[in-house]
Amino acid sequence: MAFFLVKTHPWENSLPAQSDLSLDKGDVVLVESENGTETGIIEDISAEKKTSRNKITEKEQGALRILRKANLRDLTVIKQFRKKEKEALEICRREVKRTQLPMKVMNCTYSFDGGSITFAFTAEGRVDFRDLVKNLSRIFQRSIRLHQIGARDEARKEGGYGICGRELCCIRFKGDLPSISSEMAKAQQIIRRGSERISGVCGRLMCCLAYEADQYQESLGKMPLVGSELKVREGIGQVKEVNALTGEIKLELSDKSVVKINLKDL
Secondary structure, three states, X not given: OEEEEEEOOOOXXXXXXXXXXXXXXXXXXXXXXXXXXXXXXXXXXXXXXXXOOOOOOHHHHOOOEEEEXXXXXXXXXXXXXXXXXXXXXXXXXXXXXXXXXXXXXXXXXXXXXXXXXXXXXXXXXXXXXXXXXXHHHHHHOOEEEEEEOOHHXXXXXXXXXXXXXXXXXXXXXXXXXXXXXXXXXXXOOOHXXXXXXXXXXXXXXXXXHHOOHHHHHHHHHOOOOOOOEEEEOOEEEEEEEEEOOOOEEEEEEOOOOEEEEEHXXX
């Protein structure tokens, strides 16, 4: 019995599944999910259960059941649906434009049995798309599912490279995308650079801010708070600035002069 991570939609996380089948990374498989029979791609394989995520819900654990590896006939059916998806995407975008809904349709996929179509979209807030679903169901004569994704999910689907010159973190690292907060940028003392300098191609804070967030928080916890007072050899001074990376503390004395000391010298 081997454990697999299977991706069924370009914009969603891979989901865990287990099977006795002999499968390799990159294989196309047919899986049974709550939405019916769908196409999936093996993204990772292991002899023991492990994922890039710390927690997997019970719902996710039983979300997929691998039916079989896609054969030549299956691949032909999948190829035919891929062509239909382009047409369906244009029709959906046309309906959204006609109804003036505040949403951007990014992608769509047919289920393998052709019984349902899933559309992925982005929007600034909640969108009442009930009438859109009714119209699309009438047009396609199939079950319609709309799935709202975030800006980072959109970037993951579209791909690209960051300002570091490397492939986007959301693509390189599988699983749930971490929650990035401005506190991480503050702890690393780069918030002053401005949002355009610490934002990724998705317009949100860069994922890499999470890499060393814990280490910075730990280092800052050992340093005095900005605004507090410290007694040093030169006198009593107010902490104006701290550097978690170097351990340097900048103090302003009563005569307005500024001295720099290191944490290890306190």
